[in-house]
Amino acid sequence: MGAPAATAGSVAGAHGAADARSGVWGWITTTDHKRIGILYGVTAFFFFLLGGLEALLIRLQLARADNTLIGAETFNQLFTMHGTTMVFLAIMPMSAAFFNFIIPLQIGARDVAFPRLNAFSYWVFLLGGLFLNSSFLFGAAPDGGWFGYANLTSIQYSPGMNISFWALGLQILGIASLAAAFNFIATIINMRAPGMKLMRLPVFTWMSFITQLIVVAAFPVITVALVFLMFDRMFGTTFFSVAAGGDVLLWQHLFWLFGHPEVYILILPAMGMVSEVLPTFSRKPLFGYPVIVYSGMLIGVIGWAVWSHHMFATGMGPIADSYFSSVTMLIAIPTGVKIFNWIATMWGGQIRLATPMLFAVAFIILFTIGGISGVMHASPPTDLQQTDTYFVVAHIHYVLFGGAIMGIFSGIYYWWPKVFGRLLDERLGKWHFWLVFIGMNVTFFPMHLIGLLGMPRRVYTYGPELGLEQMNLVSTVGALLLGFSMLIMVYNFWWSSKHGEIAQNNPWGAATLEWAMSSPPPVYNFSVIPEVRSRLPLWTVGGVTEIPDVPPEPVHVPGGSYWPVVAAVGILVFFIGALVQSLWLAVGGVLVLVVSVFKWAFEPFEM
Amino acid sequence: MTTTALAHHTSTGQDTRKIAFWTFIGSECMLFGTLIATYLSYEGKSVTGPTPQEILNIPVTSVSTFVLLMSSLAMVLALTAVVRGDKLQTRLWLTATVGFGTMFLAFQYYEFNSFVAEGLTISTNLFGSTFFVLTGCHGLHVLIGVIWLTTLLILSWRDQLGPEKAMNVEIAGLYWHFVDVVWIVIFTVVYLIQRGPVA
Numbered sequence: 001m002g003a004p005a006a007t008a009g010s011v012a013g014a015h016g017a018a019d020a021r022s023g024v025w026g027w028i029t030t031t032d033h034k035r036i037g038i039l040y041g042v043t044a045f046f047f048f049l050l051g052g053l054e055a056l057l058i059r060l061q062l063a064r065a066d067n068t069l070i071g072a073e074t075f076n077q078l079f080t081m082h083g084t085t086m087v088f089l090a091i092m093p094m095s096a097a098f099f100n101f102i103i104p105l106q107i108g109a110r111d112v113a114f115p116r117l118n119a120f121s122y123w124v125f126l127l128g129g130l131f132l133n134s135s136f137l138f139g140a141a142p143d144g145g146w147f148g149y150a151n152l153t154s155i156q157y158s159p160g161m162n163i164s165f166w167a168l169g170l171q172i173l174g175i176a177s178l179a180a181a182f183n184f185i186a187t188i189i190n191m192r193a194p195g196m197k198l199m200r201l202p203v204f205t206w207m208s209f210i211t212q213l214i215v216v217a218a219f220p221v222i223t224v225a226l227v228f229l230m231f232d233r234m235f236g237t238t239f240f241s242v243a244a245g246g247d248v249l250l251w252q253h254l255f256w257l258f259g260h261p262e263v264y265i266l267i268l269p270a271m272g273m274v275s276e277v278l279p280t281f282s283r284k285p286l287f288g289y290p291v292i293v294y295s296g297m298l299i300g301v302i303g304w305a306v307w308s309h310h311m312f313a314t315g316m317g318p319i320a321d322s323y324f325s326s327v328t329m330l331i332a333i334p335t336g337v338k339i340f341n342w343i344a345t346m347w348g349g350q351i352r353l354a355t356p357m358l359f360a361v362a363f364i365i366l367f368t369i370g371g372i373s374g375v376m377h378a379s380p381p382t383d384l385q386q387t388d389t390y391f392v393v394a395h396i397h398y399v400l401f402g403g404a405i406m407g408i409f410s411g412i413y414y415w416w417p418k419v420f421g422r423l424l425d426e427r428l429g430k431w432h433f434w435l436v437f438i439g440m441n442v443t444f445f446p447m448h449l450i451g452l453l454g455m456p457r458r459v460y461t462y463g464p465e466l467g468l469e470q471m472n473l474v475s476t477v478g479a480l481l482l483g484f485s486m487l488i489m490v491y492n493f494w495w496s497s498k499h500g501e502i503a504q505n506n507p508w509g510a511a512t513l514e515w516a517m518s519s520p521p522p523v524y525n526f527s528v529i530p531e532v533r534s535r536l537p538l539w540t541v542g543g544v545t546e547i548p549d550v551p552p553e554p555v556h557v558p559g560g561s562y563w564p565v566v567a568a569v570g571i572l573v574f575f576i577g578a579l580v581q582s583l584w585l586a587v588g589g590v591l592v593l594v595v596s597v598f599k600w601a602f603e604p605f606e607m
Numbered sequence: 608m609t610t611t612a613l614a615h616h617t618s619t620g621q622d623t624r625k626i627a628f629w630t631f632i633g634s635e636c637m638l639f640g641t642l643i644a645t646y647l648s649y650e651g652k653s654v655t656g657p658t659p660q661e662i663l664n665i666p667v668t669s670v671s672t673f674v675l676l677m678s679s680l681a682m683v684l685a686l687t688a689v690v691r692g693d694k695l696q697t698r699l700w701l702t703a704t705v706g707f708g709t710m711f712l713a714f715q716y717y718e719f720n721s722f723v724a725e726g727l728t729i730s731t732n733l734f735g736s737t738f739f740v741l742t743g744c745h746g747l748h749v750l751i752g753v754i755w756l757t758t759l760l761i762l763s764w765r766d767q768l769g770p771e772k773a774m775n776v777e778i779a780g781l782y783w784h785f786v787d788v789v790w791i792v793i794f795t796v797v798y799l800i801q802r803g804p805v806a
Binding site for chain 2: 113114178181182183185186189190191192194196216217218219220221223224225227228231235236237238239243244245246247250254594598
């Protein structure tokens with residue numbers, strides 16, 4: 001954008017680059033993708049610990065039969081908030097932290113396409129997360145499960161604010177995800193360094209790109225479903241009213257039409273991360289790069305055709321059951337292809353079992369187990385036995401903890417030195433890894449058996465006559481172990497900031513572009529935009545070696561802006577207005593939003 | 608426009624904002640797709656009246672549809688005027704686009720009011736809920752478009768909408784045409800092809 005005329009409402013949130021980078025204000029108004037990435041990471045990790053704490057309370061309640069530690073009502077709130085937090089406030093934004101920090105570096109860009117929109121996404125996410133969790137302060141945390149089935153969520157059966165907090169909170173988070181998705185798609189399509197062809201993109205960037213395409217298509221569906229739900233609750237519409245001829249299954253269809261692609265939104269970035277880690281620590285290029293990319297695309301497409309496998313128990317009839325069953329089995333193929341590719345990458349390589357590699361290898365093992373139990377309930381007759389039991393809980397935790405979280409942990413250990421300039425301690429890292437690996441299996445493996453023996457999920461207690469006390473206790477002990485292991489991780493973060501070994505440009509000897517610059521990278525990332533001639537520029541003779549820190553000519557760095565924050569606050573106020581049903585608050589929120597959008601559009605901010 | 612293109616190298620040669628905006632339109636397709644699919648799956652399933660057959664006024668809505676289509680034509684002419692640097696025609700056609708858009712909203716206001724007077728509200732039956740949420744969502748999009756285009760019109764009056772800003776107008780036009788196309792689908796599906804009650 002050209003420099004706007006001085007008359008164009010020149011009051012500005014934008015200011016000079018130097019003073020924009022100091023102090024708290026500098027962080028609030030930042031538009032630097034690296035800082036926003038760190039903000040995402042810190043916030044999401046905090047929510048991850050919060051969600052873990054909720055899980056620990058759930059496990060303590062289930063440690064013995066007929067336990068009275070927490071009542072049924074609190075239990076409902078805890079499992080709902082645990083699921084919602086882990087999906088929307090922990091895994092998605094932890095991936096977003098990596099999108100932000102890593103993607104521009106991997107493609108050779110100085111920032112994302114729309115730096116202020118990027119800041120906006122973060123602030124909307126943060127305020128949405130706080131909105132959702134503030135429900136605890138009012139004793140009205142959401143209690144309808146993370147998929148909030150109609151008509152349990154109707155005003156008749158859930159008269160409190162609990163469900164409103166949930167529906168409106170997810171709506172806010174959806175805005176953040178969509179804004180980020182438009183931004184990253186445009187960035188990856190259009191901001192690549194010369195020579196960085198699509199089929200030279202690092203796999204992490206590729207998988208993130210597919211993830212963002214899924215976000216763009218999936219989030220509008222849940223947005224509409226949540227609007228229906230809120231209108232039913234607020235204005236008496238009849239979308240999920242059986243008395244008026246409505247169909248409660250409409251919710252399930254819309255939710256899972258979003259919800260199934262959502263699981264790929266959670267797992268694909270983690271697949272991308274291990275696809276970076278495995279070649280680096282095997283000293284071998286990724287086996288079958290194009291196949292990995294294409295199977296990622298295939299997952300992104302077929303992921304849209306399987307949603308009703310979450311609904312076999314609703315009795316959809318033999319034709320729908322057969323279709324969704326076979327497509328679900330079909331999607332296991334591209335996933336399986338990737339697993340063989342990863343194994344083949346390690347085959348014959350010079351494997352170095354550093355902490356990131358340990359997590360990546362564990363990812364393959366645990367995700368495969370989760371995938372196999374997934375294929376088991378692709379079969380409707382089997383699923384009818386397993387649905388709503390702890391077997392399903394075991395399955396989702398093998399794919400989401402064993403898969404997504406292990407992948408993200410691998411990514412954290414791998415890119416930490418690039419982000420903070422210091423290495424994490426290897427010994428602590430290995431302790432952390434083994435405790436997580438053992439704790440995770442001790443927690444979740446018994447759940448397969450508990451579920452097959454008939455224990456339903458989401459019930460706050462069980463009788464001693466079921467004979468499940470021992471296995472439940474084992475599972476609780478595993479959860480405590482997991483909780484303890486996170487303390488080691490946090491200690492490692494603190495230790496590294498004081499005593500961690502200073503990281504060189506490329507401490508792991510990796511092949512992609514982000515490792516060619518200093519750790520942490522300078523504000524403008526690339527002093528000179530590199531010319532990319534191969535897929536693994538740092539492993540190619542005559543490729544990119546080292547990018548100097550000091551640019552040959554001054555690089556323009558955009559200053560910060562506070563309008564993204566103000567716009568995010570406007571959105572929050574609107575949704576608070578909707579929550580307390582105050583028209584004035586809602587209108588006020590919209591006004592703040594409109595004003596800040598205009599200020600944003602007309603402030604002098606050079607990209 | 609040329610200077611901007613030279614100043615910012617892009618991988619595809621396309622304007623980055625345009626690519627992001629096409630992505631946005633993709634998500635809008637899913638938004639309206641979900642609303643329309645819901646309308647269709649509930650069509651004819653209301654247990655009480657009024658029904659679409661009793662209440663929808665095709666002649667009046669045909670006129671408002673025509674008005675909206677004309678606004679798209681005006682939008683095209685406004686963009687070419689901006690590219691040419693023709694200030695007079697820019698203002699003329701932008702005013703026409705905004706005017707037609709506002710007329711469409713007035714038609715919708717009249718339609719909603721008359722439906723309420725005839726006993727169809729958002730909570731009366733499935734038809735009322737699905738109809739008002741679908742067309743209301745579309746109306747909200749038209750309103751946003753009118754505000755956006757009015758902003759461009761004001762910029763034009765202040766002589767700040769020269770050919771170098773053509774991309775801004777082009778993107779607003781993309782939005783406007785999209786909203787128009789969505790209306791053609793809604794008009795066809797909701798008004799023209801009405802299915803009776805399902806036995």
